[in-house]
Amino acid sequence: MMSDLVSDYVWRKRLKEIDDAVRDIHIPKDIDNETDQDEEWCQVATADKTRRIRFHDYNEVFEIPGLYEKLFYDTLECCSPSYVVNLLEDVADEWDAELSDFKVLDVGAGNGMVGDELRHRGVRKVVGIDIIEEAKEATLRDRPGVYDDYCVADLTNLPKIDEGALRKHGLNCMTTVAALGYADIPPLAFLKALDLVSTPAWLAFNIKEDFLHGSEQSGFGRLIRQLIQEDYILPQCYRRYRHRLSIAGEPLYYIAMIAKKCKPVAAKLYAQHA
Numbered sequence: 709m710m711s712d713l714v715s716d717y718v719w720r721k722r723l724k725e726i727d728d729a730v731r732d733i734h735i736p737k738d739i740d741n742e743t744d745q746d747e748e749w750c751q752v753a754t755a756d757k758t759r760r761i762r763f764h765d766y767n768e769v770f771e772i773p774g775l776y777e778k779l780f781y782d783t784l785e786c787c788s789p790s791y792v793v794n795l796l797e798d799v800a801d802e803w804d805a806e807l808s809d810f811k812v813l814d815v816g817a818g819n820g821m822v823g824d825e826l827r828h829r830g831v832r833k834v835v836g837i838d839i840i841e842e843a844k845e846a847t848l849r850d851r852p853g854v855y856d857d858y859c860v861a862d863l864t865n866l867p868k869i870d871e872g873a874l875r876k877h878g879l880n881c882m883t884t885v886a887a888l889g890y891a892d893i894p895p896l897a898f899l900k901a902l903d904l905v906s907t908p909a910w911l912a913f914n915i916k917e918d919f920l921h922g923s924e925q926s927g928f929g930r931l932i933r934q935l936i937q938e939d940y941i942l943p944q945c946y947r948r949y950r951h952r953l954s955i956a957g958e959p960l961y962y963i964a965m966i967a968k969k970c971k972p973v974a975a976k977l978y979a980q981h982a
């Protein structure tokens with residue numbers, strides 16, 4: 709059964725407005741279940757050529773209007789932006805917190821799908837940050853006006869000028885969806901983003917469930933456990949759900965977490981998670 713937290717209204721409506729350049733997406737059939745997410749690829753046809761694109765080469769994905777939505781959302785049934793944002797709204801309701809008071813830092817914002825979901829629910833301010841220029845360009849092209857500001861920078865080495873500009877926004881919520889782990893956002897970048905929002909602040913993110921296990925290598929399991937144990941964050945909701953299908957058609961399970969930031973990030977944490 710489909711969860712009430714999944715809705716495709718926002719992205720489908722937006723896709724109709726995008727100047728979609730995708731003619732065809734071919735998913736390879738001879739893929740086994742062992743293929744990891746960061747090895748997945750497909751063949752994409754546009755008017756002028758057909759090319760092979762690795763899913764995690766986001767610069768190439770975002771350059772083709774409509775590809776990100778058609779590949780991950782339409783074909784592979786990803787639901788995470790709506791799922792995580794609906795869950796945030798649900799938990800905020802329990803606290804009588806109004807989304808219209810939220811000023812959100814959307815980390816790993818990509819082409820703006822999370823920002824779109826947040827705006828749709830009345831969030832006042834949304835500021836994006838992503839490490840690649842192509843993500844910002846795709847957002848301005850496909851979702852103009854959704855973000856109040858969009859910073860292209862590496863959070864593990866954030867220039868002072870960007871840090872100052874981000875702090876001036878007075879952000880009181882951080883979202884990060886489908887962007888933690890693999891070669892994407894590392895624990896140190898997550899910590900820096902957590903530091904950029906106020907205390908207290910809301911936190912809404914998702915992460916592949918395997919990355920939270922004790923033995924895993926990404927470092928997120930250890931970081932999240934420490935943040936909870938030392939009262940930096942107070943979890944409000946921890947929910948397992950199907951993020952999307954793999955190219956072999958198997959479900960990929962993620963954890964969506966809503967939490968409150970309760971105290972400022974201490975400098976020692978950076979050294980402990982370097």
Ligand SMILES: C[S@@+](CC[C@H](N)C(=O)[O-])C[C@H]1O[C@@H](n2cnc3c(N)ncnc32)[C@H](O)[C@@H]1O
Pocket residue numbers: 766788789815816817818819820821822837838839840843861862863884885886887891892893894897
């Ligand atoms: C799968 S996309 C997710 C985009 C969007 N959050 C969504 O849910 O549709 C992952 C994004 O994380 C970005 N990313 C990867 N590493 C990053 C880093 N160190 N700092 C900021 N963004 C990063 C990628 O460039 C990409 O845009």
